Amino acid sequence: xxxxxxxxxxxxxxEVKGSRPLLxxxxxxxxxxxxxxxxxxxxxxxxxxxxGKVDQKSQVALNNRQINDGYVILCVARAKSNCTFDIGVExxxxxxxxxxxxxxAPHELKSDIATVREIKDD
Amino acid sequence: xxxxxxxxxxxxxxxxxxxxxxxxxxxxxxxxxxxIQKPDYLATVDVDPKSDSYSKVIHRLEMxxxxxxxxxxxxxxxxxxxxxxxxxxxxxxxxxxxxxNIYVVDTATNPxxxxxxxxxxxxxxKSKTNLSGPHTVHCLGSEIIISFLGDAKGExxxxxxxxxxxxxxxxxxxxxxxxIPFSYDFWxxxxxxxxxxxxxxxxxxxxxxxxxxxxxxxxxxxRLHIWDFKKKKPIQTMYLGEDGLIPLEVKFLxxxxxxxxxxxxxxxxxxxxxxxxxxxNWEWEKIIDIDNEPHSDWPIPIPGVMxxxxxxxxxxxxxxxxxLHGDMRQYNITDPHNPVLTGQVWMGGLLGKAPIVNxxxxxxxxxxxxxxxxxxxxxVTTSLFSTWDNQFYPEIRTKGGVMLMIDCDVENxxxxxxxxxxxxxxxxxxxxxxxxxxxxPGGDCTSDIWL
Numbered sequence: 001x002x003x004x005x006x007x008x009x010x011x012x013x014x015e016v017k018g019s020r021p022l023l024x025x026x027x028x029x030x031x032x033x034x035x036x037x038x039x040x041x042x043x044x045x046x047x048x049x050x051x052g053k054v055d056q057k058s059q060v061a062l063n064n065r066q067i068n069d070g071y072v073i074l075c076v077a078r079a080k081s082n083c084t085f086d087i088g089v090e091x092x093x094x095x096x097x098x099x100x101x102x103x104x105a106p107h108e109l110k111s112d113i114a115t116v117r118e119i120k121d122d
Numbered sequence: 123x124x125x126x127x128x129x130x131x132x133x134x135x136x137x138x139x140x141x142x143x144x145x146x147x148x149x150x151x152x153x154x155x156x157x158i159q160k161p162d163y164l165a166t167v168d169v170d171p172k173s174d175s176y177s178k179v180i181h182r183l184e185m186x187x188x189x190x191x192x193x194x195x196x197x198x199x200x201x202x203x204x205x206x207x208x209x210x211x212x213x214x215x216x217x218x219x220x221x222x223n224i225y226v227v228d229t230a231t232n233p234x235x236x237x238x239x240x241x242x243x244x245x246x247x248k249s250k251t252n253l254s255g256p257h258t259v260h261c262l263g264s265e266i267i268i269s270f271l272g273d274a275k276g277e278x279x280x281x282x283x284x285x286x287x288x289x290x291x292x293x294x295x296x297x298x299x300x301x302i303p304f305s306y307d308f309w310x311x312x313x314x315x316x317x318x319x320x321x322x323x324x325x326x327x328x329x330x331x332x333x334x335x336x337x338x339x340x341x342x343x344x345r346l347h348i349w350d351f352k353k354k355k356p357i358q359t360m361y362l363g364e365d366g367l368i369p370l371e372v373k374f375l376x377x378x379x380x381x382x383x384x385x386x387x388x389x390x391x392x393x394x395x396x397x398x399x400x401x402x403n404w405e406w407e408k409i410i411d412i413d414n415e416p417h418s419d420w421p422i423p424i425p426g427v428m429x430x431x432x433x434x435x436x437x438x439x440x441x442x443x444x445x446l447h448g449d450m451r452q453y454n455i456t457d458p459h460n461p462v463l464t465g466q467v468w469m470g471g472l473l474g475k476a477p478i479v480n481x482x483x484x485x486x487x488x489x490x491x492x493x494x495x496x497x498x499x500x501x502v503t504t505s506l507f508s509t510w511d512n513q514f515y516p517e518i519r520t521k522g523g524v525m526l527m528i529d530c531d532v533e534n535x536x537x538x539x540x541x542x543x544x545x546x547x548x549x550x551x552x553x554x555x556x557x558x559x560x561x562x563p564g565g566d567c568t569s570d571i572w573l
């Protein structure tokens with residue numbers, strides 16, 4: 001079993017198996033979470049992972065910057081360790097950005113179109 | 123509110139113009155993506171100026187669960203079955219873009235308080251047709267087709283769901299998608315045996331939000347497609363290029379003999395005019411080009427984002443919006459090759475021209491609209507799509523959407539925001555919601571087609 005802590009819900013904890021998506025496991029335990037498409041394509045259920053590991057390889061909604069900022073698509077992500085999350089729109093401070101004012105670098109795009117970042121020697 | 127004959131709708135566009143004024147209006151309102159854990163709903167708005175509850179939401183039909191993102195909708199029947207007395211305009215078909223569910227709402231038993239008649243589960247649609255991301259609903263005589271933007275996994279090009287009049291799934295409508303890369307809106311004109319479809323993007327591209335770089339990576343559309351309507355297959359592609367980035371809404375003139383139509387290219391902020399030439403090929407031209415506007419916070423000028431477009435029932439005026447700029451415009455299209463700007467009003471937007479309208483601070487800009495059949499009252503809402511709202515107008519989360527009404531001068535042209543009418547969806551009982559598309563019980567300017 002994995003212990004899931006929801007930091008922005010008074011550090012409430014839940015015990016999940018990690019065998020099913022976190023959205024399903026946590027909702028079954030009574031946590032009210034937003035969701036939309038339920039296949040990893042639409043971002044509505046995104047939460048921010050503060051600590052721990054998840055497997056969300058089937059998500060197709062997040063760009064690489066959002067992944068680097070810790071966002072996790074709960075409708076497809078499975079817990080691989082004990083995890084701490086912020087959930088709901090309060091956790092979306094970096095999820096949504098004006099794409100004209102703050103454009104993505106080529107390596108920050110979604111994985112299917114991102115270019116590999118060049119590592120320069122200092 | 124129906125015409126003189128036996129079936130739904132009106133014998134002709136000119137009969138529709140003479141219909142009694144609308145008294146009720148239905149608009150969808152969403153909580154998806156807002157942080158409020160409540161279902162999206164269909165709001166009934168009182169638009170009868172003689173009523174005590176004028177300019178108020180008088181009923182809310184909640185969907186069964188959260189997370190649908192209701193968006194566009196359409197009628198089970200329109201003037202296309204005006205001569206069929208077994209049909210009536212009774213049901214509003216309301217898809218959820220994210221959930222893939224389709225809700226059939228009975229608006230006739232009690233027009234002020236519609237009820238849920240049937241739910242077509244998104245999972246059933248996926249398993250039977252491999253479609254997701256529903257958008258435009260049109261009836262075809264007694265049957266119904268709905269454009270979907272993706273396959274069951276949210277990848278383009280999607281296709282068309284075919285329902286019978288009892289809202290049972292018949293399968294895919296089209297025989298082939300041909301080379302079409304993306305789907306979005308469509309309109310058909312039966313006397314020319316033509317359908318025109320446009321291109322947004324795959325659900326997996328547009329649902330999470332907008333990234334400009336994905337336009338450069340050809341993840342967004344830039345074409346219009348001409349279909350042989352009877353053969354249900356695309357026959358000609360009009361590549362619009364930089365003039366037609368993200369071509370969204372498509373409308374023909376209401377006159378069923380006309381082959382002229384229009385499309386609003388959202389990111390290019392251009393109106394594309396298309397028509398059938400004498401040799402039978404379809405041609406297009408750019409007839410309106412909205413300049414991008416400078417803004418001190420933006421590194422590049424702001425595009426208009428022309429997300430919708432509407433033709434008055436008498437085919438005299440074209441209405442367009444610039445969601446990011448904040449203006450609604452009226453053009454006289456008596457000569458469709460040479461539109462003349464005849465009206466413009468401002469509400470919200472990023473340019474700061476009209477931050478407060480009728481006492482309400484407008485979050486968002488003019489986005490969806492519905493025009494009365496007589497062409498005099500244009501109802502406008504301000505939310506585009508939850509994730510895109512959150513990117514460009516983050517304050518809409520706490521302020522909600524707004525519905526305003528514009529008085530339109532159908533004789534001389536001109537637009538003026540009506541000072542008596544405003545609905546602040548920020549004050550809804552469950553918290554700020556966002557209003558989007560609207561429809562009238564008696565038919566409207568974005569649904570009726572004549573055979």
